[in-house]
Amino acid sequence: MKDLLKKFENKQPEIVFEWSDSESEAEGWVVINSLRGGAAGGGTRMRKGLDKREVESLAKTMEVKFTVSGPPIGGAKSGINFDPNDPRKEEVLKRWYKAVMPLLRNYYGTGGDMNVDEIHQVIPITESYGLWHPQEGIVNGHFHATEPQKIRKIGQLRQGVSKVLEDPHYTPNGPKKYTVSDMITGYGVAEAVRHFYKIWGGKLKGKRAIIQGWGNVGAAAACFLAVEGVKVVGIIDRVGGLINEEGFTLDEIRELFLKREGNKLVADNLISFEEMNQKVWDLESEIFIPAAASRLITQSQAERMVNAGLEVISCGANVPFADPEIFLGPIGVWVDERISILPDFIANCGMARVFAYLMSEKAVVTDEAIFNDVSKTIQRALRKTFEKNPEKNRLAQTSLEIALKQLI
Numbered sequence: 001m002k003d004l005l006k007k008f009e010n011k012q013p014e015i016v017f018e019w020s021d022s023e024s025e026a027e028g029w030v031v032i033n034s035l036r037g038g039a040a041g042g043g044t045r046m047r048k049g050l051d052k053r054e055v056e057s058l059a060k061t062m063e064v065k066f067t068v069s070g071p072p073i074g075g076a077k078s079g080i081n082f083d084p085n086d087p088r089k090e091e092v093l094k095r096w097y098k099a100v101m102p103l104l105r106n107y108y109g110t111g112g113d114m115n116v117d118e119i120h121q122v123i124p125i126t127e128s129y130g131l132w133h134p135q136e137g138i139v140n141g142h143f144h145a146t147e148p149q150k151i152r153k154i155g156q157l158r159q160g161v162s163k164v165l166e167d168p169h170y171t172p173n174g175p176k177k178y179t180v181s182d183m184i185t186g187y188g189v190a191e192a193v194r195h196f197y198k199i200w201g202g203k204l205k206g207k208r209a210i211i212q213g214w215g216n217v218g219a220a221a222a223c224f225l226a227v228e229g230v231k232v233v234g235i236i237d238r239v240g241g242l243i244n245e246e247g248f249t250l251d252e253i254r255e256l257f258l259k260r261e262g263n264k265l266v267a268d269n270l271i272s273f274e275e276m277n278q279k280v281w282d283l284e285s286e287i288f289i290p291a292a293a294s295r296l297i298t299q300s301q302a303e304r305m306v307n308a309g310l311e312v313i314s315c316g317a318n319v320p321f322a323d324p325e326i327f328l329g330p331i332g333v334w335v336d337e338r339i340s341i342l343p344d345f346i347a348n349c350g351m352a353r354v355f356a357y358l359m360s361e362k363a364v365v366t367d368e369a370i371f372n373d374v375s376k377t378i379q380r381a382l383r384k385t386f387e388k389n390p391e392k393n394r395l396a397q398t399s400l401e402i403a404l405k406q407l408i
Contacts (some may be wrong), residue, residue, distance in 0.1 A: 001397055004404040008088035009326050013056060014074070019099050026082035026092045029098055031059040033075040035107060035408075039141030040074035041066065041355065043113030044122060046093075047293075048083040054294075055079035057326040061088040061318050062352070064327075065345040067403040068381045069352035071359065073142050074261045076108055084115035091264030091347065097125045107141030111161075111181075111351060114293070118351075119162045133157045135355055143359065148352045153359045160365045161360040167367035172223050178336035180354060180370055183402040186220020188374050191311055192342045193287055194228055195379045196312055199386050200340070207228030208247060208285040210305075212236050213292030214256070215263035217316040217348065221289050223257055228252040231359070234280045238292070241276035243283065284308050291316030298322050301329050311392075327400060341396040345403065346381045353377045 001316060003090065015032035029052045032040045042062040063075025078100065082092055093116070097104075100407070104110065111134055112118030117135075126134050133152045139145050139153050151254040163180045165171040169189065171178045197204040209230050211218045222232050229257045231247020237257070242248075242265070259266045271279075281304035288310055290297060297320050305400070313335065315380060323329020357373045358364055381399070389398040 001404070004401065005018065006329060007408055008404055009060065014061060016052070016056075017100065017103065021092055021095055021318045023086055024092055024250070026080055027098070028080040028096055029055045030078045030079065030108065031055045031076060032103075032108060033063045034062070034076040035141070037142045038074045039109065039138045040076035041109040041135070041138055041350065041352070042077040043111040043308040044078035044080070044096075044116045045113035046080040046084045046115045047088070048081065050081045051080045052079075058318060060326050061361050063346060063407060064403045065120060065352050066375050067406045069349040069377060070356040071138070071142055073138060076110075077113075078110055080277050090121070092119055093121055094125055094128075097101075097122075098129060101126075101131065104131055104134065104137050104281040105140070107137045109136070109355070112329045115297040118126055118363075119179060123162065127142055132159070135359065139359060153184060156358040156363050156365055157355065160363070160370060161354065163365065163367070163370075165367050170312050170367050170371055172257045174258040175180070176258065180367070181351060182216050183220045184350040184354055184371070184374060185348050185373060185397045186217045186222075186316065186350075187224050188353070188364030188378055189217060189221040189289060189291065189314050189347050190224035190228070191196055191375045192314045192347040192378050192382065193225065193230075195375075195382050196314070196340060197344055198380075199382055200390070200392055204313075206231065206272035207287055207311075208233045208283075209287035209289060209404060210234040210236070210280060210285045212288070212290045212296070213263075213317065214260060214265040215291065218289060219260060220256045221314070221316055222253050222290060223250075225287070225289075226253040229387060233285055234276075236273075236276045236280045238273065239264055240270040240273050241265065241280060242267055242271060243279060244277070245283065255256055281305055282308050286374070288313045288317065289316050289322035293317060295322045296320060297331065299334065302335050303323070306335065309348075312340040312342065314342045314347045316348050318344045318348070328396060332396065336394055336396045340395060342352070343396045343399050344380070346378055346399060348384075349377065349381075350374045
């Protein structure tokens, strides 16, 4: 596995597109790891301090993810080094998408990612430049769709990704309407945990969970886990956090979901980030959902959680451990040797799978069909891992080996 990994990590990406904004300090990259199957896919993220190396590593992660989610295409990623809170953000995004439009028309499909919203930014901006949908490059490059096929596939994408959820099973109660793209990644992260206990054994109800990050992924995962009877005992966000060792009720979790301001946790009794960071890693819990930025979990934090009884990590964030390696560095391996890690390319493949499903011939555009398809995809991937390794450790290494053998 180490040789396969080294070979994959060290392979130069096929295409690197570099951009410097003419009207601001923004700079950006599209990295296409390969045009496997004639196309590549991966979302657009924006953050201050982002660099080409981060985009390269995320493109490789996407390539591995497509071995689980489908379609069998190459991995790509777009990254913009710019402060997402800057009032010029919208104008920067418009100039960015104008520059990358030739890629998006022919062989690259994108979507939302950190600080870039699929529904409110990616789709309307790319549409204004004449693109039918941000996944159009995959429809053209991979599927070589005829005009009627293209109209149908893109129609399904347009309808499905921004579909307002009607089924109460998939959305928290409340006045605000949520879409498939708001809830699907967090749903998949929670489903990965549910399938883990079903496949490897153990009762999910009554388990305790810590959530890191309260954006769409972390907050939605917490809601879906709470429905299964999991007790969320700690939530840590960049602004602070909350601890309840008895576990928050389902209604309390839903309320915290609905009260979010953007990706921010909002509560009257918020504990400061410093105090949370001291306490949360020692809370007794069996489940950990890292759903904030990449590369945050230190060796010390990992050791403290394992010592406090942690059983499983379902990765909502890509590469959650503070290792420089693209996939598994020393911290990741240390954890993987001791407990169960459900790796990002399986646990958070929800949105990639939705795109693949909606581009397929058999797609049914209902809440139940879309969410069930994601659940079954994650279950299939975890079953393959179990068949190769029924133990409760080294799951990330086993899953990665299965994926890499399809790519190398």
